[in-house]
Amino acid sequence: MTQTLWPDAVALADASAIATDLTDALIERVLALPPGLEARVYEAMRYSALAPGKRMRPLLVLASARLFGVARNSALQVAAAIEMVHAYSLIHDDLPAMDNSDLRRGRPTCHKAFDDATAVLAGDGLLTMAFEVLAHADTHGDPSVRCALVAALASAAGAAGMVGGQMIDLIAETQPLDIGAITRLQRMKTGALIAFACESGAILAKAAGEQRTALRGYAHDLGLAFQIADDLLDVEGSAADIGKPVGADAAAGKATFVSILGVERARAQAGLLIDQAVAHLDLFEQKAELLRQVARFVINRSS
Ligand code: GRG
Numbered sequence: 001m002t003q004t005l006w007p008d009a010v011a012l013a014d015a016s017a018i019a020t021d022l023t024d025a026l027i028e029r030v031l032a033l034p035p036g037l038e039a040r041v042y043e044a045m046r047y048s049a050l051a052p053g054k055r056m057r058p059l060l061v062l063a064s065a066r067l068f069g070v071a072r073n074s075a076l077q078v079a080a081a082i083e084m085v086h087a088y089s090l091i092h093d094d095l096p097a098m099d100n101s102d103l104r105r106g107r108p109t110c111h112k113a114f115d116d117a118t119a120v121l122a123g124d125g126l127l128t129m130a131f132e133v134l135a136h137a138d139t140h141g142d143p144s145v146r147c148a149l150v151a152a153l154a155s156a157a158g159a160a161g162m163v164g165g166q167m168i169d170l171i172a173e174t175q176p177l178d179i180g181a182i183t184r185l186q187r188m189k190t191g192a193l194i195a196f197a198c199e200s201g202a203i204l205a206k207a208a209g210e211q212r213t214a215l216r217g218y219a220h221d222l223g224l225a226f227q228i229a230d231d232l233l234d235v236e237g238s239a240a241d242i243g244k245p246v247g248a249d250a251a252a253g254k255a256t257f258v259s260i261l262g263v264e265r266a267r268a269q270a271g272l273l274i275d276q277a278v279a280h281l282d283l284f285e286q287k288a289e290l291l292r293q294v295a296r297f298v299i300n301r302s303s
Pocket of ligand 1: 052053055056086088089092093105162163166189190227303
């Protein structure tokens, strides 16, 4: 019998705790320390991938998979893979060559706790391990589904997605971008991975058509609202809550949604996007209640 993750009427806090525990347990298992000297890179990978975070992407994967009745263990493989890619991106983003940050998830960044070279390798190790996890037979019995997941995550994380968005973000430090260019940058940098998380349940279930289109629409609006909320936290949040320094965007002279629209219009825009995101879920009726809760949480969060 397929193990169910949670009932359809689950509260967000309960689903989030379950998603965190199950995803972390799988990451712990795939990152078990080997006996050789390479254990140091595993330690750095574990340090970052298991650090306290919201595990929002795994939650989205599991919620999306639950819509289609996908087996729990299949969904967890994808949840662990996406969290490893996310952790890699945070490690590399924090490096002196990029944001040069000392604090992440309330702890010293990976390169501070270890060293720059080990942090580069830990990011590389997490990125590649994510694809090993997706390619594993435990992810799906049908190799074509595993291939589809690998291709979709590669495209979301790569130069046409997150990596490309990060490149534009670095350029934005020296070249002013207008609101259209910033929207595109954010859709690539954070939106693409969130979109993969939301669509992964449909890929696992081989669902196409209007259900997949609806999830794509939800993810599109959710990703942008998430980024506007992140920009608002950078202006209004506290370092203690978000676990990293605030004011970094302004200090780097970067244009953001908030610097261009102002706090009030940015907040209103995020609210509109969340209303739109939720409207995409109508065809799933009550089954999508958790995804609706995630959407509301994204713009009300303090971390
Ligand atoms: C280095 C290739 C490369 C990419 C980096 C995602 C990213 C691209 C950089 C992170 C910088 C940043 C703060 C982006 C804003 C949105 C974001 C991804 C925030 C962090 O994600 P959360 O809030 O973090 O889900 P937790 O710690 O809760 O997992």
